[in-house]
Amino acid sequence: MTEERVKTIERALGLTDLAELRVAVRAMTPAEVVEVLERQDSTDRAVLYRLLAKDQALRVFEALDPSLQSDLVRALQHDDVAALFAGMEPDDRVELLDELPASVARRLMRGLPAREREITAEILGYPPGSIGRRMSPEFVALRANLTAGQALSVVTQRLADAETVYTLPVTDDQRAVVGVVSLRDLMSASPDTPIRDVMQDAHVVQATDDAEEAARRCAILKVLALPVVDSESRLVGILTVDDALRILETAETEDQARMSGTEPLRRPYLASPVSALVRSRVVWLLVLAIGATLTVQVLEVFEATLSQVVALALFVPLLIGTGGNTGNQAATTVTRALALGDVGPRDIAKVAAREFKVGFSLGLLLGSVAFLATTAVYDRQLGTVIGLTLLAVCTMAATVGGVMPLLARAVRADPAVFSNPFITTFVDATGLLMYFLIARAVLGI
Incomplete structure (x- = not known):
């Protein structure tokens, strides 16, 4: 993002020139908007956010730190917040709920569609700090008795609501994980090839495992996703590499702060x-x-x-x-x-x-x-x-x-x-x- 654009936004904020601000922020990418919002106080942050286009607003909101999301929830109207909350991924939604007062969290949960409320409640049922609270329950699981062609058909049907399709867990009839298969291997295999012939051994983590340890394992194994299983080895979610890296970044920030004799800020410096x-x-x-x-x-x-x-x-x-x-x-x-x-x-x-x-x-x-x-x-x-x-x-x-x-x-x-x-x-x-x-x-x- 250029310095000129930053100066334009700060000047328009000082003059309360909403028309110029609207043009400036809507011309930015979500990453650039996030960078600007992290530099503002809570009042100016809410003003800028309200000027975003509807589709742009959701992408920006999901990219913000949970602490800044919490600030915006307090500043925005209830209807706007309810729409944003319903559009979030379930794992990101739970992370935001952990930052909000209990009364606000309950109100937002009540406003969710029944299916989304059920998925979110399942994640909230896992202990704080566990990978179950950070996994995504929106995944595509393939049965081991499918062929490559049948599996690709299943993936195509689920593209819209899946967190990722690049690494796909394979389960048996009891939902126990028996392997994983990459989308590349599925696409390169003959349509009538059984999945069992192209899948690989699966590395899994327990839903109750510590989130940082599970994320570290994902990074060490260099995989795009890790299946998350319950105490009976049944598939309940996946940990994607981007979520794992975010967990590790947060842990690293906390360690560096405490080794330097401070407590972690939990939000960008200029926004604190x-x-x-x-x-x-x-x-x-x-x-x-x-x-x-x-x-x-x-x-x-x-x-x-x-x-x-x-x-x-x-x-x-x-x-x-x-x-x-x-x-x-x-x-x-x-x-x-x-x-x-x-x-x-x-x-x-x-x-x-x-x-x-x-x-x-x-x-x-x-x-x-x-x-x-x-x-x-x-x-x-x-x-x-x-x-x-x-x-x-x-x-x-x-x-x-x-x-x-x-x-x-x-x-x-x-x-x-x-x-x-x-x-x-x-x-x-x-x-x-x-x-x-x-x-x-x-x-x-």
Whole structure:
């Protein structure tokens, strides 16, 4: 989208020139309209949305984040909202319902046609956070006893109401998944070829499985769709690759926010009120500030040591900064490996051993450099203190940073929460404790 078009819209908004706004937004693609709406406050967003053509409005609404959809629902007239809600895909509809107040959600559900209400209610019956809440119940399933020609006829009849037809689940008479077949294979097969001869083994996920884990599996397998089954292995829906990628994007955003010491905003930055930005940060700042009192207490305990060798105070920022960075590096690496399924809580001993070796190696390298530099500027004893402290701090920080995300997963907590902010606070306090104990032992004070 060009800068000129953005400036035109913002100027027309400022002048409340609805005619110019209508021409501008109706000339845009849905993706461009979404980009504009994400930059506006709730009032201007509603004004712009009302100016869209009817068919354009539905495509734009479906492409918005659920939080922004919720804002629009509150701003639009009930009749407009009811039409939009009925036109959404069932899985997207459920995601919006999770964002709305219960009274609004009930009213919208009552306004749905009976069949759509039944499908939506089925999805709502699965636990929050499960893939059952994010799957699509609108799919084309083929019976295993069909031929390729019969299967193509079924697909053609269902094109209008199917989420995807590129990967098709194959079931037996009890709706149990026995395989999958691609549309390409169906079209290239002879019409009288049995589906059993062209289908492949199916990878499935349980409807109650965690949504992020199911989406990760879809991405790892590199498939266009995964069949979703119930506890009796009967087909109940599909997870398409676009929905899987959206789930992973949301999870990645949350992890990155929490590792940085904030709560995820759940909406675009410019669309978030200042109060939401404050709330997302203030709790973590308070927690970290309270945790930092441990560092102050350590400094207070060793105040006499500092007064005897004032030069020790000069190296405090270097040591706690290096320790915090080492711990954060380890935590970020292991959290990522955990998300990809490379490691799990059962690997805690292996991860601890590997990070111990990594931390020791890094500490040995950094400590050697610090020893030589400090000895050249000050003296050999102080250089020994700094070198040994870096060795100890890096080893401890890497080990703790690697283990904490695994411990978090073991107790069913978010690994990102236990990563950078808490590790930095922990390493600061324990690093200073190691520093002063080593200084006392080497300097004899």
